[in-house]
Amino acid sequence: MVKIEQVTTSEINDIIPLFDGYRVFYKMKPDLDAARIFLQDRVTNNESVIFAAYEGKNAIGFVQLYFTFSSVSLEKSIILNDLYVAAEHRGKSVGQQLLLKSQEFCKINGYK
Template structure:
């Protein structure tokens, strides 16, 4: 199967929102395409993230969303690989790896020092995928969240 990776834009909002909704459902969230669409629209309009789409069979079948961060020891920009999803019908075809490779290329294009990500300990697919793509597990840090 052939697929192509391209940068998403506001014109891709509907297709991206459908995939984003499936992604959220994967992480046990309630389906809410309209709220997800509003969220993504704001990211596009405010240039707050960069999204790459995997296109196959004339439609979007996967995406990766990157947010800009800054690394305190390297004193450079880095990217948070926040969201990565491939439609279940298109898994096992190398699309996730291609989206990660495109993200690495984006680092080079934007003079960033690298990518960081976190995933759930129970995400067996991701926890096997990321080391295969050159990511190193950081067992030295604990990640904490504060929600208002």
Template structure:
């Protein structure tokens, strides 16, 4: 297995993975939409993406968005997306993507990484907690749909 930071040259490998991720969360599969969204993020340097490959095939990715913590007055990263193809799960790929994200955050001087996952995604929660991530117990998250 190999995990590396993706570039815009990886769009054709990333787009089907991102479409699969969106489908997992109930969105309509759309590889073209996925490709364009990722193209914009990478070309504008708005996110950092790690790509995992096994046996020469792309099997997973993690996407970090830079942000800041006002309370800490420091940089943080939001690990917004983590996805491993179903057939490739259980082989340490998700853990390797998490480790690459943590290493990147530390090297960039971030004080923390944050993520959220679906309440019913027990497998992801088990992975995160086994890797040292702690569930948020102080703050409650709210969302307001604008569209």
């Protein structure tokens, strides 16, 4: 069973290998230290919201949302920027569950 949880600074280490894998997928060089710093900065500075999918104690996917605004609608909004599921867990609705959690977060918090 997959459990979706919001990532705090305490859980950053859980998703670093996934985040690095996501970047490598887009042809970037692996860099676990830079990934750790980047993610910690985003969460610590409240610049993004990250949800992780867990199977047991292992993170198997994540989604990262960035805050922004819509000038047209005059509303605060969120951009879903990153979504990644480990290759061995694809096809199990993990991505769909992460999307639904993101949508729920937006509705609860009044984001467009």
